[in-house]
Amino acid sequence: MVRALGVLLVCQLAGETAARALSLPVPGPVLGLALLFVALQASARWTGVTPETIERTDLGRVADGLLGALGLLFLPAGAGVVGHLGLFGEHGAALLVALVGSTLLALAATVLVFVAVGRGVARRAGRAP
Numbered sequence: 001m002v003r004a005l006g007v008l009l010v011c012q013l014a015g016e017t018a019a020r021a022l023s024l025p026v027p028g029p030v031l032g033l034a035l036l037f038v039a040l041q042a043s044a045r046w047t048g049v050t051p052e053t054i055e056r057t058d059l060g061r062v063a064d065g066l067l068g069a070l071g072l073l074f075l076p077a078g079a080g081v082v083g084h085l086g087l088f089g090e091h092g093a094a095l096l097v098a099l100v101g102s103t104l105l106a107l108a109a110t111v112l113v114f115v116a117v118g119r120g121v122a123r124r125a126g127r128a129p
Contacts, residue, residue, distance in 0.1 A: 004058035008066075011036040 015032025018024065024031070044050060054060040081088070088095065 001058050001062055004062040007059060008036070008062065011039070 012029050012032040014035055015030065016028025018031050019026055019028040040049070040054070049057060055064065
């Protein structure tokens with residue numbers, strides 16, 4: 001179990017190091033997760049571990065344990081919100097507009113991407129959109 005936790009931490013450290021060293025706009029833990037994915041895909045050939053069997057390995061059990069405690073990681077953010085309630089009262093309208101506006105923009109971008117992909121797939125299949 002300690003070795004599996006070490007693997008997770010090394011992947012996160014490698015991702016964080018790469019993100020900072022290369023000034024990438026991607027968070028280090030995301031790069032570490034991608035690195036872990038690539039490493040698992042590459043090692044699957046030698047170890048025989050598949051996505052269906054990963055849960056029976058030490059790495060799978062450690063990851064499940066961390067995911068089970070994920071809710072605890074949101075407590076500091078909740079405490080920060082409560083600690084800054086005055087700012088929410090002062091800038092609440094602007095925050096609400098930013099939150100709703102960014103949500104609508106994200107939904108619109110998602111719709112446009114799906115429409116564009118749908119048209120591309122239809123063209124490749126020889127059908128008109």
